[in-house]
Amino acid sequence: MTTMQTLPPAFRPSIPPPNSHAFPAATPFNNSPKFIGSKGLRVTLRHSIISPRVSNSQYSPQIAETLSDVSIFTASGEPVMFSDLWDQNQGVAVVALLRHFGCPCCWELASALKESKARFDSAGVKLIAVGIGTPTKARMLANRLPFPMDCLYADPDRKAYNVLNLYYGFGRTFFNPASTKVFSRFDALQKAVKNYTIEATPDDRSGVLQQGGMLVFRGKELLYARKDEGTGDHAPLDDVFYVCCEAPVA
Numbered sequence: 710m711t712t713m714q715t716l717p718p719a720f721r722p723s724i725p726p727p728n729s730h731a732f733p734a735a736t737p738f739n740n741s742p743k744f745i746g747s748k749g750l751r752v753t754l755r756h757s758i759i760s761p762r763v764s765n766s767q768y769s770p771q772i773a774e775t776l777s778d779v780s781i782f783t784a785s786g787e788p789v790m791f792s793d794l795w796d797q798n799q800g801v802a803v804v805a806l807l808r809h810f811g812c813p814c815c816w817e818l819a820s821a822l823k824e825s826k827a828r829f830d831s832a833g834v835k836l837i838a839v840g841i842g843t844p845t846k847a848r849m850l851a852n853r854l855p856f857p858m859d860c861l862y863a864d865p866d867r868k869a870y871n872v873l874n875l876y877y878g879f880g881r882t883f884f885n886p887a888s889t890k891v892f893s894r895f896d897a898l899q900k901a902v903k904n905y906t907i908e909a910t911p912d913d914r915s916g917v918l919q920q921g922g923m924l925v926f927r928g929k930e931l932l933y934a935r936k937d938e939g940t941g942d943h944a945p946l947d948d949v950f951y952v953c954c955e956a957p958v959a
Contacts, residue, residue: 768873773797773929779868784851784861786844791869794862795835798928801953802835805944806870806921809841810850810863811910813902814891814941815921819856820901825946826857834953836860841867841919842911849909854901865911867919875936876920885939894941925952 769775777792795802805822807815822838829836839862840847847863850856864870870877882888891898910917923944925933933952935944 768931768934770931772873772931773926775872776869777929779864779872781839781869782844782847782863782865784844784847784858784863789862794837795926796928800835801833801925801927801932802837803829803949803953804924804926805836805838806873806875806923807838807840808919808921808937808940809909809911809916810846811842811907812917812940813898813905814943815840816850816854816905817891817894817898817901817941818921818943819850819854820897821943821946822860823854823856825950826860828950829953832950832954834950837862839864839869841865841870841916842909846909846911849906853904853906853909865913865916867916870919870921873922873924873936875922876938877918879918881920881938882918882940885942887937887942888939890939891941923949925949 777790777797779791780788781791783789794804805818807818809815819838822836826836838856838860840850842863843865844863847861848858851858851861920937920939920942922934922936924931924935933949937943
């Protein structure tokens with residue numbers, strides 16, 4: 710039977726309460742599965758496979774411009790601007806914001822992204838994974854999982870997470886009902902953490918209380934945005950792929 714004791718130590722609720730610098734809770738997504746086209750028109754997606762939390766209504770049309778000024782690091786340690794991560798004209802990019810490099814659930818998500826990379830590549834979609842921690846921590850995940858380093862970036866100061874107002878806090882991390890989804894994927898989690906190391910956890914432990922999310926851009930246009938409600942509450946990659954390749958453009 711799956712118990713908390715069977716999970717890797719970094720996934721157990723054994724850290725101190727958050728400090729006084731917790732990020733404010735974000736506005737909930739609306740529940741209408743809409744796609745916002747290049748002219749600002751809303752059209753309903755052709756199939757009902759999209760998660761009810763899929764919406765980009767809480768982000769301004771300038772969110773790509775705002776993110777473009779955020780400086781993060783490649784896994785090799787070179788500084789890079791968000792605006793340089795993908796073609797800002799017509800390039801389609803999936804930006805997966807992991808929690809932190811020592812999160813077992815993020816190793817599971819990174820494993821799923823790696824397995825899906827060929828599928829996204831064949832559709833001309835650039836896959837970008839960002840995690841909390843230093844480039845050294847990012848390389849631990851890249852080397853041990855393994856994961857392609859040219860797709861992996863480090864945001865040690867949580868700059869992008871702050872801009873996107875992603876969820877943060879002790880309750881979100883360990884006690885949100887959405888976090889129970891991970892138990893339905895326990896086999897995939899165990900496989901992903903075969904070579905796991907807790908050393909990939911950020912030195913700044915406040916980072917472990919940060920939740921992630923998933924974005925899809927076509928150029929600077931935001932096609933899809935989803936916040937993780939809790940730990941392991943990842944966006945379904947089939948939904949993400951559908952938005953990249955099949956969603957109608959107004």
